[in-house]
Amino acid sequence: MGDNEKDPMSDPTTGVIVKGVGGLYTIRDDDGHRIRAKPRGILRRKRLVPTVGDRVEYESSGDPDIPYVITSIYPRKNLMLRPPISNLDVLVLTFSTRHPTPYFELLDKLLILCAQNMIHPLIWITKMDLDPELGGYFRSVYENAGYDVVCSSHSEPIDPSLFSRFITGKIVGFAGQSGVGKSTLCNMLTGISEREVGKISNRLNRGKHTTRHVELYPFGDGFLADSPGFSNLDILRTKLSEKDILLGYNELSRIAGKCRFDNCLHIGEKGCAIDQTEMDPERLRRYRSLVREAMADLKKY
Numbered sequence: 001m002g003d004n005e006k007d008p009m010s011d012p013t014t015g016v017i018v019k020g021v022g023g024l025y026t027i028r029d030d031d032g033h034r035i036r037a038k039p040r041g042i043l044r045r046k047r048l049v050p051t052v053g054d055r056v057e058y059e060s061s062g063d064p065d066i067p068y069v070i071t072s073i074y075p076r077k078n079l080m081l082r083p084p085i086s087n088l089d090v091l092v093l094t095f096s097t098r099h100p101t102p103y104f105e106l107l108d109k110l111l112i113l114c115a116q117n118m119i120h121p122l123i124w125i126t127k128m129d130l131d132p133e134l135g136g137y138f139r140s141v142y143e144n145a146g147y148d149v150v151c152s153s154h155s156e157p158i159d160p161s162l163f164s165r166f167i168t169g170k171i172v173g174f175a176g177q178s179g180v181g182k183s184t185l186c187n188m189l190t191g192i193s194e195r196e197v198g199k200i201s202n203r204l205n206r207g208k209h210t211t212r213h214v215e216l217y218p219f220g221d222g223f224l225a226d227s228p229g230f231s232n233l234d235i236l237r238t239k240l241s242e243k244d245i246l247l248g249y250n251e252l253s254r255i256a257g258k259c260r261f262d263n264c265l266h267i268g269e270k271g272c273a274i275d276q277t278e279m280d281p282e283r284l285r286r287y288r289s290l291v292r293e294a295m296a297d298l299k300k301y
Contacts (some may be wrong), residue, residue, distance in 0.1 A: 014074075017054045018216040018223065025050055025070065027058060028218065037061075037068035048073055052214045053086035053171055053225075078117035080173075082231050083214045087171055089222070093123045094176035095138075097131035102138060103177055108286050109235050110175050111147070112248030122148050122166050126180050129153035141280040146250040164220070171216065173225040177232070239297055245290045251277040252287075267291055 015029035025037050037058050039050055050056060055074040061067055076086045093110050095102040107123070114121040123142050128135040128151045135151060143149050150162060216223035242265055246252055252266060260271020267288045274284070 013059075014055060014057050016216065016223070017050055017052050017056060018218075019213070020050060020052055021213060024066065027056065027068070027070075028216075032218070035068050036066055037070050038066050040069045040071050043070065043073070051076075051079065051084050051086045052216060053088065053223075055087070078119065080117070080230070082234055083225075085171075085173065085214050085225055088117070088119050088173050088225070089170035090120045090122055090167055090172045092172060092174050092176075093121055094174060094180045095123070095125055096127040096177070096180040097125065097135040097138065098127055099130065100177050100179055102134075104282070105286055106177065106232055106236060107142075108248060108283070108290075109238065109240075110230070112240060112244055113230075113235060113238075115247035116244060120148075120166065120170075122150065122163075124176075125149065125151045127153060129155050141283055144251070144278065144280070145283070167222060168220045170220075170222040171225060172222060173230075175230040175232075175235075240290060240294050242291055242294050245287065245294060249279075249283075249287050251279040251283075265291055 013029055015027040015033075015035070017025050018028045018034070019026040023038060025039075027035050027037055029035070035058070037056075038061070039048075043050070050070055050073060054076065056070045057072045057074075058068045058070045061069040078088055079086045080088060091110070091114055093107060095107060102125075111121055113119070125135055125138055130153075139149050139151060148166065215226045217226055218224075254277050255266075255273040258273040258276060259266070259269070261269060264272050266272050266274045279287075
């Protein structure tokens, strides 16, 4: 038995699913052992499908080929379907100032997604040196909105220790635009070799027709989610309610109870206190566009 393997006759224990392919799952326990397991039949009958990121309980199966069975799945904090991953704690939203130019509509929808699923968003702006003016504007808009923002450039790489308070002990995923420097980002966060970074980066940037497996790599007492990222097209097409949209605009919490009408949507109603938010005009425009779109969709039904 290897150093990283667990005695299959040991007591039932718990761990985190770090990989799942074809109905077989790799689990990493709190001591760093990796084991292979399949779900117990009762889970299948209950239509409970184990997912990467799940904390599960497992025990010996008596089968030397697959020595463990998953007996229960702990309650999930959240569950993402594309890519399939559960219990995501932090989503690093990666955007650059140029090549490509930041797509703010996508960022705002990703912030809504995070709020819906109790995920902490960390906005990383890369390539600050390519357009310092746009980068400064970008940073100020989202810091003013109450989000955590970090910046980096080719000439001034960021100190990885700045991330420790956001990612230590967490399950961390990535989202954002392609071509913004994900391989550099992975290297900063994990300290792993460039060769391994290349492997992860290739997976993060896979096309839509590639198999979308997710795998968790341990780092910083937590896990880095090696996945192709969230489907930007799916997110942009997502239909949202007015309530959902409000979740992604922190600035609006500053005027809770201050508008003339309790059901004010801040889209131009009389007595609206929107001016007190100091909200960026373009971000306000995007918010109002999403709300009007949601209202129009509602009228169709």
